[in-house]
Amino acid sequence: MQSKQLSTNRMTPKKFLDQYSIMLITVLMIVIATILQGTTFLSLSNFVNIVRNNSVVGIIAFGMSLVIISGNIDLSVGAQMVLVASLTLDVVNRTGSAFLGVLTAFAFSCTLSLITGLIVTKGRVPSFIVTLGLQYIYRSILIYTLNGGGITTRNESYAMISSYNLFGWLPLQIVYFFVMAAVFFFLSKYTVLGRHIYAVGSNEKATRLSGIKTDRIKILAFILLGAAIAVAAVAESSRMGSINSTSSGTGYELNAIAMAVIGGVAMEGGKGKITNTMFGAFIFGLINNILTLVGVNTRLVNAFKGAIIIIAVLLQRKSRER
Amino acid sequence: MAEYALKMSKIIKTYGGIPVLKEVDFAVKPGEIHALVGENGAGKTTLMNILGGVVLMDSGEVEVLGEKLSHLSPGIMQEKGVAFIHQELNVVNDLTVYENLFLGRELRTRLGTVDVKAMCREAERVFSGMQVDVDPKALVESLETSTKQIVEIARSLLLNAKIIIMDEPTTSLNQNEIDQVFSLMTNLARDHGVSIIFISHKLGEVVQFCDHYTVLRNGEKVSEGPLRPEDGTQVDQADIARMMVGQDVLSVEVYVARRLGEAVLDVNGLHINGHVRDVSFSLRGGEVLGITGLLGDGKEHLVRGLFGDIPIDSGSIVLNGKPCSPRHPAQGKGAGLGFLPSNRKENAIIKDLSIQSNITIVSLEDCCTAGHVLSGKLERGMADKAKQDFSIKIADFGNAITSLSGGNQQKVVLSKWLSMSPSVLLLSNPTQGVDVGAKNEIYAQIMKLAEQGVGVIITSGEAKEIIKICDRALVMYHGSVRGELDRDELTEENIMILSTGGELGKNDRSTAVCNPNS
Numbered sequence: 001m002q003s004k005q006l007s008t009n010r011m012t013p014k015k016f017l018d019q020y021s022i023m024l025i026t027v028l029m030i031v032i033a034t035i036l037q038g039t040t041f042l043s044l045s046n047f048v049n050i051v052r053n054n055s056v057v058g059i060i061a062f063g064m065s066l067v068i069i070s071g072n073i074d075l076s077v078g079a080q081m082v083l084v085a086s087l088t089l090d091v092v093n094r095t096g097s098a099f100l101g102v103l104t105a106f107a108f109s110c111t112l113s114l115i116t117g118l119i120v121t122k123g124r125v126p127s128f129i130v131t132l133g134l135q136y137i138y139r140s141i142l143i144y145t146l147n148g149g150g151i152t153t154r155n156e157s158y159a160m161i162s163s164y165n166l167f168g169w170l171p172l173q174i175v176y177f178f179v180m181a182a183v184f185f186f187l188s189k190y191t192v193l194g195r196h197i198y199a200v201g202s203n204e205k206a207t208r209l210s211g212i213k214t215d216r217i218k219i220l221a222f223i224l225l226g227a228a229i230a231v232a233a234v235a236e237s238s239r240m241g242s243i244n245s246t247s248s249g250t251g252y253e254l255n256a257i258a259m260a261v262i263g264g265v266a267m268e269g270g271k272g273k274i275t276n277t278m279f280g281a282f283i284f285g286l287i288n289n290i291l292t293l294v295g296v297n298t299r300l301v302n303a304f305k306g307a308i309i310i311i312a313v314l315l316q317r318k319s320r321e322r
Numbered sequence: 323m324a325e326y327a328l329k330m331s332k333i334i335k336t337y338g339g340i341p342v343l344k345e346v347d348f349a350v351k352p353g354e355i356h357a358l359v360g361e362n363g364a365g366k367t368t369l370m371n372i373l374g375g376v377v378l379m380d381s382g383e384v385e386v387l388g389e390k391l392s393h394l395s396p397g398i399m400q401e402k403g404v405a406f407i408h409q410e411l412n413v414v415n416d417l418t419v420y421e422n423l424f425l426g427r428e429l430r431t432r433l434g435t436v437d438v439k440a441m442c443r444e445a446e447r448v449f450s451g452m453q454v455d456v457d458p459k460a461l462v463e464s465l466e467t468s469t470k471q472i473v474e475i476a477r478s479l480l481l482n483a484k485i486i487i488m489d490e491p492t493t494s495l496n497q498n499e500i501d502q503v504f505s506l507m508t509n510l511a512r513d514h515g516v517s518i519i520f521i522s523h524k525l526g527e528v529v530q531f532c533d534h535y536t537v538l539r540n541g542e543k544v545s546e547g548p549l550r551p552e553d554g555t556q557v558d559q560a561d562i563a564r565m566m567v568g569q570d571v572l573s574v575e576v577y578v579a580r581r582l583g584e585a586v587l588d589v590n591g592l593h594i595n596g597h598v599r600d601v602s603f604s605l606r607g608g609e610v611l612g613i614t615g616l617l618g619d620g621k622e623h624l625v626r627g628l629f630g631d632i633p634i635d636s637g638s639i640v641l642n643g644k645p646c647s648p649r650h651p652a653q654g655k656g657a658g659l660g661f662l663p664s665n666r667k668e669n670a671i672i673k674d675l676s677i678q679s680n681i682t683i684v685s686l687e688d689c690c691t692a693g694h695v696l697s698g699k700l701e702r703g704m705a706d707k708a709k710q711d712f713s714i715k716i717a718d719f720g721n722a723i724t725s726l727s728g729g730n731q732q733k734v735v736l737s738k739w740l741s742m743s744p745s746v747l748l749l750s751n752p753t754q755g756v757d758v759g760a761k762n763e764i765y766a767q768i769m770k771l772a773e774q775g776v777g778v779i780i781t782s783g784e785a786k787e788i789i790k791i792c793d794r795a796l797v798m799y800h801g802s803v804r805g806e807l808d809r810d811e812l813t814e815e816n817i818m819i820l821s822t823g824g825e826l827g828k829n830d831r832s833t834a835v836c837n838p839n840s
Binding site: 189190191192194195196198199201202203205206207208209210211212213270271 | 629631650651652654655656661663668669670671672673674675679683684686687690694695696738
């Protein structure tokens with residue numbers, strides 16, 4: 001018989017560490033970097049750079065977090081983003097309308113994610129396999145269609161979507177990152193769907209037996225990721241003004257998963273917080289930035305990233321087991 | 323040769339201060355098929371686990387083939403010739419028969435490679451000794467369940483087993499397969515002098531095939547004796563059922579007589595392939611209907627089918643006058659059904675959600691403000707109501723559900739259905755893994771719900787539970803309803819007789835009225 005003592009509502013140091021460890025690590029990294037590099041690091045322009053460089057993958061990471069929390073994974077996000085971006089640029093070029101381009105991005109990306117979700121749930125194929133396959137399919141179709149090259153736009157209003165600086169210093173791309181963070185935070189915490197996503201990832205059987213359409217929940221999580229991918233596709237292609245079929249978006253899926261995991265999203269589902277994924281994205285960007293500033297050979301940056309991912313998960317395991 | 327192949331004397335075992343075995347004596351002769359029977363929790367499994375070396379006894383003596391054993395462990399017991407064949411078959415489906423037989427101790431050639439030929443030869447030798455025909459090279463996956471069982475028995479013979487423990491070996495077999503396994507058992511006992519300890523709830527089989535019986539009840543041996551007519555026995559199936567149940571007086575009275583309402587649920591000819599056969603019944607508002615039977619007799623599938631968790635193959639369900647054929651639990655819920663599944667941890671607890679979220683999960687839509695935004699206040703209100711109605715002990719709704727005791731967890735997963743005001747509640751094993759005190763509280767809650775007019779269906783393998791709270795019970799056997807008992811006929815004996823496949827004659831239909839114990 002289990003009879004653990006009922007704990008009270010008091011905030012214990014352990015609870016505090018559990019909830020805010022990611023933020024503490026972020027702050028710690030900032031403090032250390034400031035001590036080492038002073039104002040070179042601690043400047044507005046540097047921070048704008050850090051966030052901007054990671055905003056596209058960060059936006060995907062929010063959607064990825066929901067999908068992982070629901071008990072699935074999506075390895076096709078990088079290829080899907082480029083595929084969506086290329087169609088978007090094509091529409092912008094043909095119609096001259098940035099608005100129609102954005103509309104296309106959402107419609108196309110959500111449809112692709114709906115298909116992913118349908119294969120995963122109705123076909124009962126593990127999402128790892130489905131999205132691994134889709135990744136190859138998307139990338140291959142893209143390279144074939146664009147003949148291995150890319151697609152470029154000169155549409156100025158489309159370029160402004162990402163590059164316009166609010167107040168003269170805040171690129172809209174960064175605004176999208178924070179808006180998406182807020183939207184996904186709200187969805188995960190204050191909607192029925194969000195709660196059901198956690199429930200499905202935690203115990204699918206029990207959730208189903210509570211009279212909830214679990215397949216529908218899982219598909220909707222994919223579609224929300226699809227929407228995030230659409231935003232990422234527009235942000236990326238409008239900032240660059242072009243998309244390359246072979247080089248764009250490569251490794252985005254793993255980086256997005258890394259941000260979620262550093263932020264404490266559990267691969268087995270049911271656990272994770274959008275706010276922490278946001279800090280995961282910050283940490284990811286900070287590693288890059290600090291190592292560059294300190295003068296570590298850029299070829300070694302990924303080794304540090306890899307180490308941070310493993311250490312982050314180790315720390316979270318430990319704190320959960322205690 | 324020793325008089326007894328196995329002699330266990332004065333075996334005592336306690337778990338956390340609660341005695342599970344109280345000075346139990348158990349002896350088996352060579353070449354005997356000995357039935358060990360008793361209700362769930364009577365101590366059969368613990369006794370056999372001690373014999374298998376899996377569980378350490380507190381005190382007592384074990385003698386195997388005349389040799390007193392001071393130390394028991396799975397390895398030693400295997401060496402001494404004790405083999406344990408569990409209810410869940412322990413074969414590797416992806417391997418062949420001979421690979422299974424020699425798993426972990428493969429025969430080798432001089433070069434160190436596995437000697438397939440020698441193993442197949444050995445396997446064939448054992449099978450021919452058992453007078454069965456099994457291809458050693460066949461993939462185990464392709465075999466019938468009974469043949470898989472034969473493979474397991476063959477494996478124990480290869481280990482020179484002298485005592486084979488078979489725990490509920492026939493539950494997953496059909497009649498032909500059962501006959502095959504029993505003829506094999508008889509052959510092993512008669513021709514090879516192997517002793518077989520047969521644990522089963524199917525008393526019909528016990529009386530038909532076994533030489534001797536021992537009945538355990540609440541950790542004590544209450545009776546033993548011969549079963550063969552030629553040994554002058556007079557014990558029959560009903561006698562054993564009575565001995566298993568004993569003269570326990572039911573403790574706290576929770577049943578309340580009440581006026582029943584109109585029929586809320588009508589089930590007609592319900593059929594679920596392989597599990598439920600032609601089940602029909604009707605449930606009235608405020609009625610508590612028990613569905614009992616042994617493990618695997620279809621009661622679980624029946625309620626899961628009603629709720630839409632598994633597909634129904636034929637039959638009709640009418641709920642509140644409207645035809646209803648849920649194909650998903652969401653539809654069952656939508657029609658007004660609530661469902662408490664068995665195996666709480668696996669099927670009911672959402673471990674990463676807080677206590678409050680586990681309560682509100684069923685009717686989360688009702689916790690939203692006009693703009694579809696979840697309201698913590700509304701959620702708290704719903705959880706508070708459940709807490710009060712079910713007197714759940716909760717310090718903080720934000721805590722993990724796993725921080726609660728089993729009884730309180732069960733109350734949480736039961737109370738969550740009240741928010742949707744179900745017209746019928748399906749409760750599968752509602753007091754599983756719950757201690758005695760909490761059990762009575764849950765029974766009282768169920769009574770209260772019934773008094774409010776909710777129709778309740780309870781499935782349970784515990785006869786005592788059914789008797790305690792049900793107005794009426796259906797007893798299932800092999801997927802169909804073997805009999806229906808009204809409250810005044812609800813006795814453990816009647817339930818035991820029906821659930822073991824027996825018949826209630828007009829005369830020996832014992833009623834609770836003339837039963838001095840209730």
